[in-house]
Amino acid sequence: MSVITIKDVAARAGVSAKTVSRVINGEAHVRPELRERVERVVAELDYRPNAFARSLSSSRSYLLGLFIDDPVSGYAADVQHGALMRCRERSYHLVVEPVDLGGANWAGQVRSSIAALRLDGAIIAPPICDEAALTALFAEAGLPMVLVAPSSKAPASGSVSMDDRSAAREMTDYLLGLGHRRIAFIQGPESHRSSARREDGFREAMVTAGIAVDESTVLRGDFTFRAGLELGERLLAGPARPTAIFAANDDMALGALITAMKLGIAVPEALSICGFDDSASSRAAWPQLTTIRQPKAEMAGAAVDILVNPQFRKQAGGAQSHLLLPHELIVRGSTASGPGA
Amino acid sequence: MSVITIKDVAARAGVSAKTVSRVINGEAHVRPELRERVERVVAELDYRPNAFARSLSSSRSYLLGLFIDDPVSGYAADVQHGALMRCRERSYHLVVEPVDLGGANWAGQVRSSIAALRLDGAIIAPPICDEAALTALFAEAGLPMVLVAPSSKAPASGSVSMDDRSAAREMTDYLLGLGHRRIAFIQGPESHRSSARREDGFREAMVTAGIAVDESTVLRGDFTFRAGLELGERLLAGPARPTAIFAANDDMALGALITAMKLGIAVPEALSICGFDDSASSRAAWPQLTTIRQPKAEMAGAAVDILVNPQFRKQAGGAQSHLLLPHELIVRGSTASGPGA
DNA sequence: ACCGTTTTTGACATCGATGTCAAATCACAC
């Protein structure tokens, strides 16, 4: 027998298919004795329910969709990994769907996934979780969705975030505590709202410390390494250069770090640099980058939990669940006492 | 009407469900006139067939599995992206399944995926594509599989690879052409067979050039950045240090690069360094890394094509398809003329 | 021992598509 069905199990255990189904799904109303017998047969035959048949008859698909803008980024990889692992624990599966908002027919693609796969829920990664046109598609289909680090929780049945503002504030406070006063900030692209929150945190800390932010040292990048290189050059070439650079993500911080090396500025002795993300490359640089650890995998895992939780099965419009997960300031070699210390 | 079924389409077009099914699947034996009528209604109603019902009745699932050791690596991300895009073109979906060979019950996990999802095919990434215990699982289930860069094509219905040996040889020839003679090689872990082929290519080039390889400068790492740091130190601290370092992957090359900087050795003036992969971080370093571009996304895409191709639907044991995709030597700033030039 | 409740169990219909096979239609030759 190549494929084992529920009937095989039922026959062998001497019960009906329905009873086997009950056991499998952990429903009540099965005598412990029978339950045990069925479980033994299931184990013996190594039976695995056919996911398709299952989702055809129930309305559940046991499938979650992860919608991502740029599936190649390290950020995406971490989020995906976190979601994947939690799905596995919960006996769900994950389908990754890239969404290219620049592309021609992205809406059609997304609709197709929703309709054809009958997803049980969607996890939407930043920055596209802030795209109203996209979230509307899910709302329209009545599909529960959880947004990862969104700028507004409004349309979703849930969200998982970290406190970007506080994290940035902590980082800035840390730099201030090291004696730095001229601190430059490299901001991310406008499409990433969380980057704006990081800037808020930075400014908040500066204001609280009674230090005026020099607007010429607050620059906007696009989260790429290259931007870090260029903006770093701009910041460091001038006469009154900053003693610390805080970039809104690691890639840009790394760019700035490389620029500093090129210009012969010693890091961290003459210049402190810090990033945000705790990306893999932040450890693959020298000196290693002081940064903020984003709980990416944890956020994704929590998103899975929210979607798997029965109360969100159907987007009743009622229950919502919003989680805030803790971040962590990770001090490595790229920061040191500033001139004021 | 929230969800549109084939019956809705049939009713509206005034034909039977079976005829609609025929049109959808592009089968023969439908009068052009009817076909057109049905197509119009499909478009009108924006009908999408339910993937589950479809795979329950046919034996196809329209699902491909991507089995990966470490889904967080940049390598995995590229492979996944390539597979994802091609799947989309072919109206397939991709399920990513991490396989932790170190974990307790990986075989059970894999069996579960195979049985529950009724995958149409599997793509197995390196290095686990060389794991006989794993490939046996698929063979046992009669599931067609394509191996990515395997060391042996034997058990699969297909494979996609690049020529690691030739690529490494080209790189070495390039270094030799720059005048380098003392070239060190940092090898990858034993579990990655392709790394061994890179070493072969390196040695081949050296031998052909009539240069004896100094065995004390052929070191084994584990593909991590940290290994590059440490082995780089070992290579560069000694008295007769090499003028070029060729690492079997970019991460280790980057580690060596950082070490050189720490030691105050100018790259590329006093030392050339090159890697293998063309990973994202190879561009995020300074100087940027000379490396070999692996056609990762292309290989994954080709793997999808092989599996989708009807002749491999059932692993008849007959047809096999093995592809060799071209690589590319990418010269960037980390290499320059050696002392002999 | 009997009756009313509650719990346990299974028969059967169902989800939405495709496979099978026979019926209906068409094309052509006589």
Place this chain on the structure above:
DNA sequence: GTGTGATTTGACATCGATGTCAAAAACGGT
């Protein structure tokens, strides 16, 4: 106009699970 064979079409069974609901069994109290 009819017979033959090829083509087109649809009725019905099927895939493998779960939902519904009624029958059967177990329980509790008198």
